Amino acid sequence: MPELPEIETIVKGLRSELIHDVISHAVVLREASIGHPSNEDFVRQLPGHEIERVKRRGKYILIELSDKASLVIHLKMSGRLLLKKKKSKHNKFLRVFLTLKSGRELHFEDMRVFGRMWYFGSNQKPEDKIKGLNTMGVEPLDHLDIKYLKPLLKKKTAPIKNVIMDQTIIAGVGNIYADESLFLAGIKPARKAGSLKDSEMKTLIESIIKVLTTAIKAGGSSMKDYTNLEGVNGNYMSQSFVYRRTGQNCRKCKTQIERIKIGGRSTHFCPCCQK
């Protein structure tokens, strides 16, 4: 389940490998993996474009192409982008692949098929078609501070975990890093967001930034569905405090980590360290 650090790692890889390469051919093996335009237009319009820039916005990968066109990718649950040699063996979860002028192929694999790719021509803005891009909140590593967060949390009765995972408030934080950030901040995930004191908000912001920065340095998480561009797992999960550690001892106080459901998502926390 790629979140901000995993996407950042992939984007860095794409940036160092693909800039100035040219898409020569596009093949769609599963139509539902294309969000826009039609399957036929996607394979017809994409070839010939040079890759000029690669950016990240939240969990979206934005590839700027020549002629002011763009390719947007969201990996959702299990999507992977892999750079392979020409005519490499196809994984059974391969949904789309692009052949490049350099002779390589960019494979989009997606086991649980929630991931999407969108192509936009020169006069089209991705944010007009992709709602999530249009309503995206701040980038936590750039503009997240108490001045921004405090008015948004005020009077909110939803659990704080739901709020920090809300992409319209903070971009890129998902289940793993929400649990880890709340542990570091010493805040129970079920707490009403509006009940946080200023000092707790400040600690939470610092924790989110610290967790994401640490994960980026580690090359992302090591969940089985995630790898970087070369197919290598990151190693953040080996150092997680609470995520997927139900029943194991807390690394700080030795109390058993508990798991509950918040917003339909598995939530892991230490009942002793988090208040």
Add this chain to the structure above:
DNA sequence: GGCTTATCCTGGGCGC
């Protein structure tokens, strides 16, 4: 408006 729940989807784990 704010919040919760259902939906999409499929491989893996588990019990029988």
Add this chain to the structure above:
DNA sequence: TGCGCCCAGGATAAGC
């Protein structure tokens, strides 16, 4: 071994 059930979860729509 094979079957059925449950779980995982990001974004969005629907419902309360």
